[in-house]
Amino acid sequence: MSIELKMPALSPTMEEGTLAKWLVKEGDTVKSGDILAEIETDKATMEFEAVDEGVIGKLLVAEGTEGVKVGTVIAVIGDEGEAAPAPAPASVAAAASAPVAAAPAERPAPAPRKADPAVPAGTNMKMSTVREALRDAMAEEMRRDSRVFVMGEEVAEYQGAYKVTQGLLEEFGPTRVIDTPITEYGFAGIGTGAAMGGLRPVVEFMTFNFAMQAIDHIINSAAKTNYMSGGQMRCPVVFRGPNGAASRVGAQHSQNYGPWYASVPGLVVIAPYDAADAKGLLKAAIRCEDPVVFLENELVYGRSFELPELDDHVLPIGKARIMREGKDVTIVSYSIGVGFALEAAELLAAEGIEAEVLDLRTLRPLDKEAVLTSLAKTNRLVVAEEGWPQCSIASEVMAICMEEGFDHLDAPVLRVCDEDVPLPYAANLEKAAIIDAARIAAAVRKVCYR
Amino acid sequence: MAKKPTAAAAAKAAAATEETFALRSLQEAHAANKRYAASDEELLHFYEQMLLIRRFEEKAGQLYGLGLIGGFCHLYIGQEAVAVGLQSALEAGKDSVITGYRDHGHMLAYGIDPKVIMAELTGRAAGISRGKGGSMHMFSTDHKFYGGHGIVGAQVPLGAGLAFAHKYRGDGGVCMAYFGDGAANQGQVYEAFNMASLWKLPIVFVVENNGYAMGTAVKRGSAETEFYRRGTAFRIPGMDVNGMDVLEVRAAANIALDYVRAGNGPVLMELNTYRYRGHSMSDPAKYRSREEVQEMRDKHDPIEGAKAELLARGVAEDRIKEIDKRIRSIVAESADFAENSPEPEMTELYTDVLVESY
Numbered sequence: 001m002s003i004e005l006k007m008p009a010l011s012p013t014m015e016e017g018t019l020a021k022w023l024v025k026e027g028d029t030v031k032s033g034d035i036l037a038e039i040e041t042d043k044a045t046m047e048f049e050a051v052d053e054g055v056i057g058k059l060l061v062a063e064g065t066e067g068v069k070v071g072t073v074i075a076v077i078g079d080e081g082e083a084a085p086a087p088a089p090a091s092v093a094a095a096a097s098a099p100v101a102a103a104p105a106e107r108p109a110p111a112p113r114k115a116d117p118a119v120p121a122g123t124n125m126k127m128s129t130v131r132e133a134l135r136d137a138m139a140e141e142m143r144r145d146s147r148v149f150v151m152g153e154e155v156a157e158y159q160g161a162y163k164v165t166q167g168l169l170e171e172f173g174p175t176r177v178i179d180t181p182i183t184e185y186g187f188a189g190i191g192t193g194a195a196m197g198g199l200r201p202v203v204e205f206m207t208f209n210f211a212m213q214a215i216d217h218i219i220n221s222a223a224k225t226n227y228m229s230g231g232q233m234r235c236p237v238v239f240r241g242p243n244g245a246a247s248r249v250g251a252q253h254s255q256n257y258g259p260w261y262a263s264v265p266g267l268v269v270i271a272p273y274d275a276a277d278a279k280g281l282l283k284a285a286i287r288c289e290d291p292v293v294f295l296e297n298e299l300v301y302g303r304s305f306e307l308p309e310l311d312d313h314v315l316p317i318g319k320a321r322i323m324r325e326g327k328d329v330t331i332v333s334y335s336i337g338v339g340f341a342l343e344a345a346e347l348l349a350a351e352g353i354e355a356e357v358l359d360l361r362t363l364r365p366l367d368k369e370a371v372l373t374s375l376a377k378t379n380r381l382v383v384a385e386e387g388w389p390q391c392s393i394a395s396e397v398m399a400i401c402m403e404e405g406f407d408h409l410d411a412p413v414l415r416v417c418d419e420d421v422p423l424p425y426a427a428n429l430e431k432a433a434i435i436d437a438a439r440i441a442a443a444v445r446k447v448c449y450r
Numbered sequence: 451m452a453k454k455p456t457a458a459a460a461a462k463a464a465a466a467t468e469e470t471f472a473l474r475s476l477q478e479a480h481a482a483n484k485r486y487a488a489s490d491e492e493l494l495h496f497y498e499q500m501l502l503i504r505r506f507e508e509k510a511g512q513l514y515g516l517g518l519i520g521g522f523c524h525l526y527i528g529q530e531a532v533a534v535g536l537q538s539a540l541e542a543g544k545d546s547v548i549t550g551y552r553d554h555g556h557m558l559a560y561g562i563d564p565k566v567i568m569a570e571l572t573g574r575a576a577g578i579s580r581g582k583g584g585s586m587h588m589f590s591t592d593h594k595f596y597g598g599h600g601i602v603g604a605q606v607p608l609g610a611g612l613a614f615a616h617k618y619r620g621d622g623g624v625c626m627a628y629f630g631d632g633a634a635n636q637g638q639v640y641e642a643f644n645m646a647s648l649w650k651l652p653i654v655f656v657v658e659n660n661g662y663a664m665g666t667a668v669k670r671g672s673a674e675t676e677f678y679r680r681g682t683a684f685r686i687p688g689m690d691v692n693g694m695d696v697l698e699v700r701a702a703a704n705i706a707l708d709y710v711r712a713g714n715g716p717v718l719m720e721l722n723t724y725r726y727r728g729h730s731m732s733d734p735a736k737y738r739s740r741e742e743v744q745e746m747r748d749k750h751d752p753i754e755g756a757k758a759e760l761l762a763r764g765v766a767e768d769r770i771k772e773i774d775k776r777i778r779s780i781v782a783e784s785a786d787f788a789e790n791s792p793e794p795e796m797t798e799l800y801t802d803v804l805v806e807s808y
Contacts (some may be wrong), residue, residue: 038592060689133527146627149618175618178649180645181641181644181645183641183645184646185607185637185638185641186607186610186638186641186642186645187607187642187645188607188613189606189607189608189610189638189640189642190607190608190609190610190611190642190645191611192607192608192611193548193596193608193609193610193611193612193613193614193615194611194612194614194615194618195611196521196596196608196611196612196615197546197596197611197612197614197615197616198615199614199615199618199619199621201611216601216604217604217607217608220600220601220604221599221601221604221608225587226802226803226804226805227582227585227590227596227802228579228582228584228589229579229582229583229586229587229589229591229597229598229802230577230578230579230580230581230582230583230593230802231580231805232579232589232590233591233596233597234805265803266803266804268804268808288806289805289806290804290806292807316808317808319808320808362808365808366803368620412539423614433763438523
């Protein structure tokens with residue numbers, strides 16, 4: 001009897017991968033534990049092991065194929081002595097479709113999108129993943145300023161737990177790209193102290209969930225010292241890493257800390273969505289004299305966006321950006337929520353509702369003016385936030401609309417947030433707990449009385 | 451029949467001996483040469499600095515009683531020899547110092563103007579933090595004094611970060627990071643020990659063991675009460691030092707700094723000392739007897755000790771009296787300044803939150 005070998009999911013967020021290398025050939029006998037292939041995921045190159053014994057019948061996906069979807073049949077193993085079996089029709093179809101899927105390795109972003117006014121008109125654009133944009137931002141700033149260094153767990157030799165720091169060790173060496181032990185409180189304190197001592201540390205948290213161990217240094221040491229010292233003590237540190245829900249990692253690893261940090265005076269809090277903002281704002285964060293919490297999103301790392309080809313693409317901190325213009329309603333969001341908001345705007349456009357999508361980009365200081373200007377134009381507003389509703393950025397934006405935009409409101413402001421529960425593991429429950437385009441669209445219809 | 455030890459076991463035993471030696475070597479060097487051979491002038495200077503701290507703190511206590519100082523105020527009385535002895539061995543403008551909330555003494559020992567310190571305690575615009583920090587949150591980047599931190603133990607990784615910056619820049623500086631016997635039980639201290647040793651950071655960790663973590667006697671809060679041993683697990687050599695004798699402190703500081711400056715990584719010093727006053731001004735200190743405090747004052751006082759030694763050396767009593775007089779006037783002047791300076795302008799409420807405007 002033959003066994004189908006399928007493209008394995010080798011990380012919680014992997015949807016597809018590259019079949020980098022076959023380590024067996026047709027006709028080889030394999031046993032459990034033998035390495036069959038090397039597969040490149042969104043995070044790393046992994047070895048794919050045999051679980052069953054038998055003879056390799058057919059290799060269905062060629063070495064070097066990119067974008068092989070998880071679950072695609074990549075090879076067939078037959079019993080010993082059994083002739084290489086003909087692959088089942090379904091497998092053929094899957095294999096045949098693999099090279100097609102390979103063309104764009106990363107999921108394209110929804111269109112149409114408004115050009116960023118901060119980028120000069122006529123600038124050449126290239127496609128880049130958010131992951132590469134973040135890496136390039138750090139590399140460029142490290143080339144520019146010898147005080148900039150990167151520290152964190154697995155940032156150097158491992159090339160980053162999520163590959164964000166890939167290649168930095170090679171270029172800048174171990175004095176500037178520093179692997180720390182698993183000791184968040186300690187290295188957040190060391191990074192903060194190094195900033196007080198005049199350096200420009202970029203402290204990576206493998207995820208912001210682990211920064212809970214270090215939150216004392218972020219708030220009590222980094223955010224407050226300039227004020228408490230009457231302006232003497234600078235602390236130009238950047239704390240960065242993925243934030244918010246990833247995929248199926250359960251409640252302790254899935255949480256949006258945007259509202260937590262955004263409530264603290266003395267911090268700058270940035271949460272970009274696309275590659276251009278990730279790069280331009282991370283460069284600004286590294287140059288900034290204030291301590292910055294820079295919140296990324298694991299699910300967005302692999303997405304490709306247009307990135308301006310500029311020698312020095314630096315964006316202003318504290319400025320929101322209109323991602324899509326519209327006249328009927330404003331959807332305010334940030335980070336991964338912007339993707340859902342843009343999707344919702346597409347759905348709504350088909351129904352004749354023109355939604356304006358505003359990406360806050362910086363959560364502290366919050367660009368009130370941009371929110372109020374858009375509200376004055378559309379008179380209706382929905383906030384979409386991948387995070388809990390209570391004491392959220394959404395609550396803050398709603399308060400701003402009430403306090404300073406009341407006269408412009410034609411309907412109550414609504415918020416679309418995650419369910420008010422710890423994030424469940426089961427796929428169906430997790431899906432039910434997290435915001436999506438359909439829920440945002442429903443809220444928009446409500447404020448438009450449609 | 452007894453087995454012959456294998457070569458591997460012998461090598462392991464030899465390595466263990468060597469390791470034990472390395473960890474104990476600084477302590478042994480200290481034991482062999484306990485006291486710093488200060489000249490009369492140096493000892494007079496130490497005496498003057500310790501006396502300044504003592505009188506300053508007494509005055510701060512008075513001003514607190516008068517309601518001129520608010521909030522928490524932790525006095526350094528009794529511990530003066532520690533900051534003075536250690537910091538006299540540092541190089542001003544090159545080495546950095548960081549401590550916790552009991553910070554007045556370390557600032558005075560680093561030559562920071564008593565007037566701006568006292569004015570900070572009274573919350574005035576002329577205070578070193580413009581009245582926005584208070585007793586626990588004072589800094590002087592000019593003097594490389596980096597605070598003044600109110601969260602128990604937080605200054606230890608921050609100090610390791612300052613040491614990291616010294617090493618990164620190759621400026622030859624060393625960081626001296628002070629913390630108490632209470633802070634020594636915080637987990638982040640050991641996270642910092644591990645990384646400081648791993649990366650051979652130029653830092654001297656100083657445990658000021660004054661016997662009580664607020665109201666908890668050391669033996670009630672610490673499984674290992676010999677704090678200088680606590681670096682062993684991280685291969686950090688320890689030193690057990692009498693913190694009530696400024697010359698012993700200074701001698702130990704020289705040994706520690708030589709070791710750190712040679713690129714060997716951190717040293718952990720335990721300075722055994724005593725605070726005469728409560729943990730803070732609001733502490734009734736019911737957890738210890740009057741006799742215990744009196745015994746320390748009578749027999750181990752660092753200032754009286756230095757004075758007796760000066761007299762025994764034949765230094766004229768007039769010179770000591772002259773110092774006493776000068777210190778009294780400096781402290782009185784700083785109190786006047788602190789009392790009579792204006793409070794911060796209301797606009798100060800909104801300044802220094804962020805450095806840049808966005």
